[in-house]
Amino acid sequence: MKLVRHIANLGYGSRKDVQRLIRQKRVTDSAGRPLSDHELIAHDEIRIDGEPLDPPQGSVILLNKPVGYTCSAADQGHIVYDLLPDRFRHRKPTMSTVGRLDRDTSGLLLLTDDGTLLHKIISPKSHVPKVYEVTLARPLEGNEGDVFASGSLMLKSEKTPLLPAELEVTGEKSARLTLREGRYHQIRRMFAAVGNHVEALHRSKVGNLTLDGLEEGHWRLCDESDIEKLLPS
The missing domain is CATH 3.30.70.580 (Pseudouridine synthase I, catalytic domain, N-terminal subdomain)
Structure with missing residues (x-):
């Protein structure tokens, strides 16, 4: 990919904007040598105003x-x-x-x-686990882990039950929940289904x-x- 198109695709401006940067000798290699618009050079070697480029495509x-x-x-x-x-x-x-x-x-x-x-x-199909730290409005009842792990919990307006989820109690009103799917407001709806309300939710881990x-x-x-x-x- 030509230098101008590569830099433009990273959001630095239109191709005309990038060509202007090149004419102004603001696009250089890592040693400070001004680059021409037809050069092919590794992404990590390109500098604009002395600064490395943003992450490359596929990042x-x-x-x-x-x-x-x-x-x-x-x-x-x-x-x-x-x-x-x-x-x-x-x-x-x-x-x-x-x-x-x-x-x-x-x-x-x-x-x-x-x-x-x-x-x-x-x-x-990938079943990538996602871990959430949950703070609740009311104390846990004690049966939530079994309900969530059952694979039979059906949320309102859903046509299929939720996949089994793992609940770890971390406090009277707090828990760590691991999901392997992602439905609309799933965790908030899960706790609503067992009579509780999520006050704070933080995702701490993916995979x-x-x-x-x-x-x-x-x-x-x-x-x-x-x-x-x-x-x-």
């Missing part, structure tokens, strides 16, 4: 989503893309969220422009991948070892 980003942000660019108010460089909104292909966390849910959120990987992670100290509102690029953790064998 996965790990974000620690705060409460108050939604995953759809069409929503009003704060969206998760506000936490990323503005250029990310203009990448081709689009950097999409891997599933969604609702406005009132915090924690581990993945974004990628690798459609094959995205569908592999969210596919029910074997955790936030590992990543601060709220911050993001980082996933490496190969992270991808291996996402899809544990």
